[in-house]
Amino acid sequence: MEVRGPSGDTVRHAKGPQESGSTPVTKSQTEAKVKARMEELREEIRRHDQLYYNDGVSEISDADYDALFRELKSLEEANPELVTVDSPTQRVGAPLPEGGSFDKVKHVVPMLSIESLRTDEEARDFSAKVVRFLGLESDDELEWHVEPKFDGVSAALIYRKGELVQGVTRGDGVTGEDITANLRTVRDVPLKLHMKPAPETLEVRGEVLIARDRFDRFNEWRAERGQPILANARNATAGALRRSDPAEVQKYPLEFHPYSIVRCDGYELPNSHAEQMQLLAAWGFAAPALDETVQGIGGCLEYQQRMEEKRDTIPFEMDGVVAKLDDMALRTRLGTNSRTTKWQYAHKFKPVEATTVLRAIEVQVGVNGRLTPRAHVDPVQVLGVTVRHATLHNEDYVLGLGIAPGDRVFVKRAGDVIPQITGLAMEAEPSVPADWSDAIPESLKDADGGIREGAIVQYREPFAMPEHCPSCGETVVREGKYVRCPNVHGCRPQLIGRTVHMVGRSGFEIDSLGEKMIVQLYDAGFMESPADLFRLLERPDEELVALDRWGAKTVANLKKELDEKRRISLDRFLAALSIPEVGTSTARLLAKSFRTLDELREATPEQLLAIDKIGDEVAGRIRAWFEDERSASLIQSLLDSGVEIVEEESAVILGNAFEGAIVVFTGTLEKMSRFEAKKAVEAQGGRVGSSVSKATTHLVVGGKPGSKAKKAEELGVQVLLEPEFLKRLSGDDG
Incomplete structure (x- = not known):
C-alpha cells in the first residue's frame, strides 16, 4: 500500500537506513517482541510526521519511510488483535456508499463569525468598546493573543477520553457535516491525545490548510498524471474535505492548525488562551509558530503591520490577522451576540490588486432575469489565484469606470475572494493590435464563429446594455439601476x-x-x-x-x-x-x-x-x-x-422519544414516506443519518432491509421495526 502522499509530504520519514531493509518479524517470535516492534514503528512514524508538519524537518528519504510503514502494516495484518486505533495505518477508512452524503451535525457550541475590520481606526474603536464594557482605564491593561488569519477551511475535532471520535465542518455555524473519516487522514491531526490524563470531552477548532510550496508540488504531481491543475489551495482544501473516499483525501497535503478549545470536560484548562495553545501542542497538535501575546491595541496594530509586510513570505495564504483577548474570564464577561463574539476581531489586509488587459464584456442573464456585465481579462495572478473573469456589478458601474476592450484595468479579489474590476489603469492604444481578433474568448462565439448576443469584444467598443435579452431576445425592462428580462417563463x-x-x-x-x-x-x-x-x-x-x-x-x-x-x-x-x-x-x-x-x-x-x-x-x-x-x-x-x-402536522407525530438521537432508516416504510419519517424524527429533536456508524442510536427497519441491518447488529445499535418506530413517535413505547 502506498502511503506517502503524491507531493512527497503527506506523510513523513522515519529513522534511517537500518530500517529500510528490515525483515518483518516472523510469527515464531514472541508476542511481546512483536508488540514492542509495532509500537516502536508507530512512535517513529508519529515522531517524523510531527517533525515535518510542526517543525518543517525531514530526516530520511521517502523510500526509508515507506519501508517502515510497510513493515508496520505487514505486522498488523498478521496480528490484527494488536492494531491500535491511533496507528498511522488506521487513518484511512471506508469510502461513503455510492450516492451517499455526509451526516448533518448540530454544533454544541455554535461556530460564530468574527467581526471583520479594515482600518486601524476600526480596530481602536473595537478595543475602546471592550475597555468601556470592562470598566478599565486604558487598553494597555488588556493582553491580546494575535495570530494569522489563514485562508483555509474551518473544522471542529471532538475527542472522547483522548480519542478522536468526530470531525465536523463549520457549515452555517449552527449545523455542519460529519467528515470524520476525511479529517482522520490529515497527518498532523492526532488520532489519540499524546499527554495523559485526557479530558472526558475535548473540542478543538482550527483551520485545514495546504502550504504554498506543497500545493505547487501537488499540482506538479497531478499534471504528471494528466489530472486537472487545481486553481488555489483553499478551493483544493474545501474540495478534498468533501470527497467521498478518504483514500483520495489522503493524497492531498492537508494540515490542521488549531486556533481554539471550545469545550473541555474533565480537565481544568488554564485561563490564558496562549497557555491553552501550548497545551494543545503537548497533546499532539501543531504548535503555534506565528502567534504572539501583545499588550494593548497598539501591540495588535504593530503585529498586523508586520504580518502584512511579510505576507508573501509566510508559507500559507492569509488575508489578515485575528486578535482575541488572552484572558478567558474576560471573554466570558464580554460574551457574544447573535452572530459574532465580542472579544475578538479580524483585521483584514489591504486587498492586493493586479493589472491586466480587458478582452471583452459579456452581459449574462441571472436566475431572476437581471442582466449583469462580466469582464473577460487576460489571465493574471491575484493572491495566488489565476483570474480570467471578474464582476462588473451593473450598467452604472461599468459606465462609471469608463472602460472598454483593450484597456488595461485594475483587478482585485473583493474580500480576497471574488475578482472584480476596480478601475482603469491605462487606456488602450489608438491602433488595433494585429492579433486582437484571434484573442477573442471562444466562449463568446456562436456555432458559426460569430459573436454571441450581449458580448462586447471589438477593440475600444463602448459599453451599452442590450435592449433585448441575450438569451431569449425579449425586450428588457429597466428597474432603477438594474435591467431585467421579463420573460420569466421562457428565458x-x-x-x-x-x-x-x-x-x-x-x-x-x-x-x-x-x-x-x-x-x-x-x-x-x-x-x-x-x-x-x-x-x-x-x-x-x-x-x-x-x-x-x-x-x-x-x-x-x-x-x-x-x-x-x-x-x-x-x-x-x-x-x-x-x-x-x-x-x-x-x-x-x-x-x-x-x-x-x-x-x-x-x-x-x-x-x-x-x-x-x-x-x-x-x-x-x-x-x-x-x-x-x-x-x-x-x-x-x-x-x-x-x-x-x-398540512405540516400530518407529517409529524408529536412526542420527544428521539431527542438527541441519531436515526438511520433502511428498507421501505409502509405507513409513511422516508421523507415524512425524517421530518418526524427531526421535529422531536433527533437527527437522521445516511449510514450506520458508532454514533447511530437507532436503526429503523422497513420491508426489504439492506446491509445496514447487519452492520447495526455488529455495532450493537438498537433496531426498531416500523410498528415500534411509530409507537415511539407517538409517545406510546410501552
Whole structure:
C-alpha cells in the first residue's frame, strides 16, 4: 500500500537506513517482541510526521519511510488483535456508499463569525468598546493573543477520553457535516491525545490548510498524471474535505492548525488562551509558530503591520490577522451576540490588486432575469489565484469606470475572494493590435464563429446594455439601476435557475439533483420548465442513463427521492415556486394566514396587506404572479404530476422519544414516506443519518432491509421495526 502522499509530504520519514531493509518479524517470535516492534514503528512514524508538519524537518528519504510503514502494516495484518486505533495505518477508512452524503451535525457550541475590520481606526474603536464594557482605564491593561488569519477551511475535532471520535465542518455555524473519516487522514491531526490524563470531552477548532510550496508540488504531481491543475489551495482544501473516499483525501497535503478549545470536560484548562495553545501542542497538535501575546491595541496594530509586510513570505495564504483577548474570564464577561463574539476581531489586509488587459464584456442573464456585465481579462495572478473573469456589478458601474476592450484595468479579489474590476489603469492604444481578433474568448462565439448576443469584444467598443435579452431576445425592462428580462417563463437561464431553486433546501430538497444535472436535462429536452421536474418519474430509465456520467444507481436514487419528496407542506411549496418577493420567511407567513393553496390564490390585496411584514409592493407582486396564466399552469402541472400539499402536522407525530438521537432508516416504510419519517424524527429533536456508524442510536427497519441491518447488529445499535418506530413517535413505547 502506498502511503506517502503524491507531493512527497503527506506523510513523513522515519529513522534511517537500518530500517529500510528490515525483515518483518516472523510469527515464531514472541508476542511481546512483536508488540514492542509495532509500537516502536508507530512512535517513529508519529515522531517524523510531527517533525515535518510542526517543525518543517525531514530526516530520511521517502523510500526509508515507506519501508517502515510497510513493515508496520505487514505486522498488523498478521496480528490484527494488536492494531491500535491511533496507528498511522488506521487513518484511512471506508469510502461513503455510492450516492451517499455526509451526516448533518448540530454544533454544541455554535461556530460564530468574527467581526471583520479594515482600518486601524476600526480596530481602536473595537478595543475602546471592550475597555468601556470592562470598566478599565486604558487598553494597555488588556493582553491580546494575535495570530494569522489563514485562508483555509474551518473544522471542529471532538475527542472522547483522548480519542478522536468526530470531525465536523463549520457549515452555517449552527449545523455542519460529519467528515470524520476525511479529517482522520490529515497527518498532523492526532488520532489519540499524546499527554495523559485526557479530558472526558475535548473540542478543538482550527483551520485545514495546504502550504504554498506543497500545493505547487501537488499540482506538479497531478499534471504528471494528466489530472486537472487545481486553481488555489483553499478551493483544493474545501474540495478534498468533501470527497467521498478518504483514500483520495489522503493524497492531498492537508494540515490542521488549531486556533481554539471550545469545550473541555474533565480537565481544568488554564485561563490564558496562549497557555491553552501550548497545551494543545503537548497533546499532539501543531504548535503555534506565528502567534504572539501583545499588550494593548497598539501591540495588535504593530503585529498586523508586520504580518502584512511579510505576507508573501509566510508559507500559507492569509488575508489578515485575528486578535482575541488572552484572558478567558474576560471573554466570558464580554460574551457574544447573535452572530459574532465580542472579544475578538479580524483585521483584514489591504486587498492586493493586479493589472491586466480587458478582452471583452459579456452581459449574462441571472436566475431572476437581471442582466449583469462580466469582464473577460487576460489571465493574471491575484493572491495566488489565476483570474480570467471578474464582476462588473451593473450598467452604472461599468459606465462609471469608463472602460472598454483593450484597456488595461485594475483587478482585485473583493474580500480576497471574488475578482472584480476596480478601475482603469491605462487606456488602450489608438491602433488595433494585429492579433486582437484571434484573442477573442471562444466562449463568446456562436456555432458559426460569430459573436454571441450581449458580448462586447471589438477593440475600444463602448459599453451599452442590450435592449433585448441575450438569451431569449425579449425586450428588457429597466428597474432603477438594474435591467431585467421579463420573460420569466421562457428565458432559459431563468428556467434553469428556478428549477435549481425548486429542488433546493428551501423547496422540495432534492439532494440528488444538482445544477449541472439540471442543465443536462434541459439540453436533452427532458425538461422545458420547472413544471417538468416530477414528470422525470415517467421517463424511461434508459433515456436518463444515457446522459453523460449518469448511471443506473444515479437514476434510481433520483427517482426514489422525487417520489418521496412529492408530499410537501404549503410553506415549502410556495417557497419552491420562485414567486417574486416570497422567500422562506414570507412563505411561512402566507401558509399561516391561509389554510390552503386555493385560499391563497383567491386572496385579495387587502387580505395580503393584513399580514404583518407584507406591504403594498410585495402584495402586488404576489397577486400579479397568481393571476398570470403561466403561474397557474405551473402549479397545475406540479399537482398533476403527483405533488401533494399536506398540512405540516400530518407529517409529524408529536412526542420527544428521539431527542438527541441519531436515526438511520433502511428498507421501505409502509405507513409513511422516508421523507415524512425524517421530518418526524427531526421535529422531536433527533437527527437522521445516511449510514450506520458508532454514533447511530437507532436503526429503523422497513420491508426489504439492506446491509445496514447487519452492520447495526455488529455495532450493537438498537433496531426498531416500523410498528415500534411509530409507537415511539407517538409517545406510546410501552
